Amino acid sequence: MDHFTYRDGLLHAEDVPLTQIAQEVGTPVYVYSHATLSRHANIFRDALSILPDARCAFAVKANPNLAILRVLQAHGFGADVVSAGEMQRALAAGMAAQDIVFSGVGKTHAELLAALDAGIGQFNIESEEEGLELARLAAARGRIAQAALRINPDVSAGTHDKISTGKAENKFGVPYDAAAEIYARLALLPGLHMRGLAVHIGSQLASLAPLEAAFVRMGGLMAAIRALGCSVTHMDLGGGIGVPYRYGESFPDPVDYAQMILRVTRDWGVTLMFEPGRVIAGNAGVLLTRVIRVKQGVVHPFVVVDAAMNDLARPALYDAWHDFVPVRAGPARMTANIVGPVCESSDTFAMARDITALEAGDLAVFRTAGAYGATMANTYNSRALVPEVLVHEDRFAVVADRIEPATILAAERVPDWL
Ligand SMILES: Cc1ncc(COP(=O)(O)O)c(C=O)c1O
Numbered sequence: 015m016d017h018f019t020y021r022d023g024l025l026h027a028e029d030v031p032l033t034q035i036a037q038e039v040g041t042p043v044y045v046y047s048h049a050t051l052s053r054h055a056n057i058f059r060d061a062l063s064i065l066p067d068a069r070c071a072f073a074v075k076a077n078p079n080l081a082i083l084r085v086l087q088a089h090g091f092g093a094d095v096v097s098a099g100e101m102q103r104a105l106a107a108g109m110a111a112q113d114i115v116f117s118g119v120g121k122t123h124a125e126l127l128a129a130l131d132a133g134i135g136q137f138n139i140e141s142e143e144e145g146l147e148l149a150r151l152a153a154a155r156g157r158i159a160q161a162a163l164r165i166n167p168d169v170s171a172g173t174h175d176k177i178s179t180g181k182a183e184n185k186f187g188v189p190y191d192a193a194a195e196i197y198a199r200l201a202l203l204p205g206l207h208m209r210g211l212a213v214h215i216g217s218q219l220a221s222l223a224p225l226e227a228a229f230v231r232m233g234g235l236m237a238a239i240r241a242l243g244c245s246v247t248h249m250d251l252g253g254g255i256g257v258p259y260r261y262g263e264s265f266p267d268p269v270d271y272a273q274m275i276l277r278v279t280r281d282w283g284v285t286l287m288f289e290p291g292r293v294i295a296g297n298a299g300v301l302l303t304r305v306i307r308v309k310q311g312v313v314h315p316f317v318v319v320d321a322a323m324n325d326l327a328r329p330a331l332y333d334a335w336h337d338f339v340p341v342r343a344g345p346a347r348m349t350a351n352i353v354g355p356v357c358e359s360s361d362t363f364a365m366a367r368d369i370t371a372l373e374a375g376d377l378a379v380f381r382t383a384g385a386y387g388a389t390m391a392n393t394y395n396s397r398a399l400v401p402e403v404l405v406h407e408d409r410f411a412v413v414a415d416r417i418e419p420a421t422i423l424a425a426e427r428v429p430d431w432l
């Protein structure tokens with residue numbers, strides 16, 4: 015359930031008609047609902063409250079907007095970050111360094127140092143090489159880095175290949191069979207305190223079964239590591255729960271997720287950590303766009319909107335479906351291809367989609383754009399970066415300005431030797 019609903023035939027974000035945002039901020043624009051974000055954060059946390067000791071770190075990559083992070087910080091979330099930039103955002107949003115987990119296969123020397131100096135809560139080490147480097151840097155700084163070893167459990171997540179992270183051929187984590195010995199070797203290093211394991215098998219998971227299979231394997235590995243005499247006090251179970259992108263689709267419920275985890279981890283005796291992204295932010299945002307024109311096609315007309323693949327990359331990257339609904343409801347229907355203005359055929363949001371009939375000037379939204387939406391935007395075709403708006407009841411605020419191509423141009427230099 016979200017807070018983008020029709021009242022008197024007009025789509026609202028909470029109590030604000032989207033026509034008002036389009037008029038005052040322009041389009042395309044990302045619109046987030048505080049109430050939905052807050053609702054999803056509460057549902058997730060409440061579901062996990064059946065676990066004896068669980069901590070949540072929002073996956074910042076899903077939506078790094080400062081205002082969004084601030085809301086989640088107020089709901090007790092820490093942050094799962096994958097770059098120094100994301101770490102700075104989490105800190106700027108008021109998240110405690112202790113509540114930050116740093117994941118990623120390619121943390122640079124500079125990023126490891128910055129995270130050590132910030133005193134973050136946990137490094138999720140993705141290779142023995144990274145562990146050795148971190149230990150060396152921490153020892154040289156007179157620090158002890160708290161660390162977990164990310165495992166590649168070789169479990170198929172049953173999601174799109176490009177967002178699958180837990181198969182042996184994926185770059186993430188260390189191979190399951192080598193993990194216990196790597197852990198034991200890293201645990202001997204000064205500068206590192208190996209405290210646990212981490213796993214994340216992929217995103218937009220439609221079923222709990224692959225997660226359960228991965229967690230069961232993690233339990234076995236934890237026992238093997240303890241049998242080597244090493245301590246394991248923390249288990250980071252990642253994120254990955256999917257959300258409905260099409261009206262009526264059903265996806266795993268956080269309550270069932272928590273019950274499955276309780277069942278699997280009952281005698282682990284550890285602090286459990288979670289890194290949800292999409293399930294918290296996905297349905298809390300829409301991309302509001304205006305129809306530029308409707309162009310005749312050979313089979314179906316093209317509804318050309320002012321949002322494009324540079325603003326919302328998911329359809330072009332993963333053939334992802336986003337429901338597309340008009341701001342002003344109407345009875346007439348049409349079958350159309352929905353496309354943006356970018357000079358690529360992949361700038362197609364939908365083909366042969368049955369939608370409410372639209373004409374030039376009409377407003378519409380792509381739903382479920384609160385996660386992996388604005389954060390993946392770019393300036394291809396020298397298009398502006400889309401602004402972002404947060405709605406709270408009858409108020410709204412621009413929480414990220416539109417960045418015009420002229421600003422980017424001003425940052426570029428032509429060397430004087432040209
Ligand atoms: C390490 C890690 N943690 C958490 C997430 C968040 O995943 P999701 O948004 O599917 O919950 C991701 C993204 O897949 C990830 O790579």
Ligand SMILES: N[C@@H](CCCC[NH3+])C(=O)O
Nearest residue numbers: 075177217218328385386
């Ligand atoms: N960007 C992807 C999710 C990637 C998750 C990060 N590991 C998507 O939009 O679905």
